[in-house]
Amino acid sequence: MNLTAVNRNVELICVGNELLIGKILNTNAHWLARRITSLGLLVRRITVVGDDLDEISSAIREAIQRKPLFIITTGGLGPTFDDKTLEGVAKAIGCELEENEEALEMIKRRYEQYAAEGRIKKVELTKYRIKMAMLPKGAKPLPNPVGTAPGVLVKHGDVNLIMLPGVPQEMMAIFDESIAPLLREAAGNMVFYEASLEVRGIPESDLAPLIERVMRENPYVYIKSHPKISEKTSHIELHFSTTSEDLNLAKQRIEKSIMQISELISDKGEKFCL
Amino acid sequence: MNLTAVNRNVELICVGNELLIGKILNTNAHWLARRITSLGLLVRRITVVGDDLDEISSAIREAIQRKPLFIITTGGLGPTFDDKTLEGVAKAIGCELEENEEALEMIKRRYEQYAAEGRIKKVELTKYRIKMAMLPKGAKPLPNPVGTAPGVLVKHGDVNLIMLPGVPQEMMAIFDESIAPLLREAAGNMVFYEASLEVRGIPESDLAPLIERVMRENPYVYIKSHPKISEKTSHIELHFSTTSEDLNLAKQRIEKSIMQISELISDKGEKFCL
Numbered sequence: 274m275n276l277t278a279v280n281r282n283v284e285l286i287c288v289g290n291e292l293l294i295g296k297i298l299n300t301n302a303h304w305l306a307r308r309i310t311s312l313g314l315l316v317r318r319i320t321v322v323g324d325d326l327d328e329i330s331s332a333i334r335e336a337i338q339r340k341p342l343f344i345i346t347t348g349g350l351g352p353t354f355d356d357k358t359l360e361g362v363a364k365a366i367g368c369e370l371e372e373n374e375e376a377l378e379m380i381k382r383r384y385e386q387y388a389a390e391g392r393i394k395k396v397e398l399t400k401y402r403i404k405m406a407m408l409p410k411g412a413k414p415l416p417n418p419v420g421t422a423p424g425v426l427v428k429h430g431d432v433n434l435i436m437l438p439g440v441p442q443e444m445m446a447i448f449d450e451s452i453a454p455l456l457r458e459a460a461g462n463m464v465f466y467e468a469s470l471e472v473r474g475i476p477e478s479d480l481a482p483l484i485e486r487v488m489r490e491n492p493y494v495y496i497k498s499h500p501k502i503s504e505k506t507s508h509i510e511l512h513f514s515t516t517s518e519d520l521n522l523a524k525q526r527i528e529k530s531i532m533q534i535s536e537l538i539s540d541k542g543e544k545f546c547l
Numbered sequence: 548m549n550l551t552a553v554n555r556n557v558e559l560i561c562v563g564n565e566l567l568i569g570k571i572l573n574t575n576a577h578w579l580a581r582r583i584t585s586l587g588l589l590v591r592r593i594t595v596v597g598d599d600l601d602e603i604s605s606a607i608r609e610a611i612q613r614k615p616l617f618i619i620t621t622g623g624l625g626p627t628f629d630d631k632t633l634e635g636v637a638k639a640i641g642c643e644l645e646e647n648e649e650a651l652e653m654i655k656r657r658y659e660q661y662a663a664e665g666r667i668k669k670v671e672l673t674k675y676r677i678k679m680a681m682l683p684k685g686a687k688p689l690p691n692p693v694g695t696a697p698g699v700l701v702k703h704g705d706v707n708l709i710m711l712p713g714v715p716q717e718m719m720a721i722f723d724e725s726i727a728p729l730l731r732e733a734a735g736n737m738v739f740y741e742a743s744l745e746v747r748g749i750p751e752s753d754l755a756p757l758i759e760r761v762m763r764e765n766p767y768v769y770i771k772s773h774p775k776i777s778e779k780t781s782h783i784e785l786h787f788s789t790t791s792e793d794l795n796l797a798k799q800r801i802e803k804s805i806m807q808i809s810e811l812i813s814d815k816g817e818k819f820c821l
Contacts, residue, residue: 291771293592294584299577307570310569317602318594318602319567319593322591335609351774354755401752476695478626495564497629502694502714506666514568
């Protein structure tokens with residue numbers, strides 16, 4: 274299989290003013306990036322925009338033009354006026370929003386449960402509740418095991434658009450139940466493998482030529498240096514990662530490059546630890 | 548002054564594979580967004596790309612086309628082969644990289660200090676160290692009080708491009724020393740003011756019409772609902788924010804809208820707390 278010919282690209286688009294004003298940390302993007310990478314796919318870009326229809330639709334349109342296999346959005350699926358993600362998707366792909374019966378049924382069942390638990394007084398489907406069932410034409414709602422707004426899947430040409438809520442527990446639950454299996458299938462047998470080496474006493478500028486040399490001799494392994502601030506000595510984390518169809522091969526490749534760089538560092542008479 | 552006519556837009560571009568593989572949380576974007584907002588400017592978009600020249604230069608080119616007043620990048624200024632932010636900037640704005648004497652002097656002084664402290668053996672300016680002084684033509688280096696790579700400021704038409712390192716302590720130190728004063732000046736007297744109200748027992752879909760009504764009557768105030776997952780009852784944080792040239796006016800506006808929504812919630816016979 275020609276690995277480079279297979280599209281494994283994913284883009285994340287996170288919607289919410291709270292991210293742009295620094296009210297909250299984007300833990301959703303972090304969690305998704307980690308999970309998607311470990312499933313063997315490649316996150317190529319993360320975009321954060323506010324609750325603004327034009328911003329959302331341009332971000333989606335631009336991402337579609339880069340032709341990833343998946344675009345996953347978080348946020349903006351709820352009942353308030355500023356939950357505009359689905360409108361943004363519809364605008365970006367040139368389709369209408371329409372009431373989706375399956376989604377409406379999911380929402381209705383959730384409010385029936387809330388009423389049975391005494392959390393709400395009546396199940397009435399107000400326009401704010403129906404809003405969460407207004408999906409782009411042809412979309413498939415994805416069950417939300419812990420909240421009200423369903424996730425949404427829309428195919429647009431070769432791109433799979435997946436919309437998830439912004440509440441982390443809801444986003445994670447829908448991802449695990451409905452999205453992870455899709456991504457795993459798309460990734461085939463690819464696995465991501467990583468390891469780190471801590472190096473003290475050598476500044477990053479002196480590690481740079483060693484990294485270059487080891488990467489040249491190990492073309493499948495990516496080595497990235499992460500300097501840490503330290504008052505007394507240089508402290509660098511070297512992070513090794515690779516993606517392969519064979520986990521053992523991936524491990525061997527990483528181990529070989531760690532061994533090589535460790536020897537080069539030892540030659541300089543310095544310390545390191547795994 | 549016509550507030551809408553003044554460009555207060557800022558875009559952040561964070562560079563680093565470690566963000567795309569979910570190795571680290573993007574605390575830099577969070578910290579910058581919070582600081583920039585509190586200085587009275589508007590973060591309009593955050594983009595995360597990997598250590599890839601084409602990705603970096605396209606992200607910068609696209610941001611320039613949206614004409615923000617400032618574009619601030621983090622990451623990719625160090626000595627290794629995959630520190631490519633300045634090359635990406637040069638490519639995006641169509642200029643050359645050249646050895647900047649002021650930057651080289653900053654870097655040299657830093658290594659002299661390391662040598663005096665016994666952290667390194669010799670001050671030799673290797674090509675990896677000189678790389679950090681290769682700046683886009685016409686750029687101004689910004690002193691890095693805690694690390695080696697200087698920050699960089701380049702003006703391109705009406706856009707101010709600011710490049711900061713990815714190591715958080717270095718990024719924050721350069722921001723506080725060299726960038727915050729520029730942003731404060733650009734913001735004029737604008738201040739950002741915010742407050743929150745916790746509401747329990749009303750689902751978000753029933754708060755939605757109250758939020759709409761209060762926002763209609765308080766056009767300067769933005770109200771955003773943040774639902775929290777709770778097993779037993781609905782739990783929503785209502786976040787109120789506004790930007791104004793007059794702090795007292797901002798406070799009054801927020802207080803008035805909190806009062807109004809609190810009354811509407813009380814009419815529903817439910818609880819809330821500030």
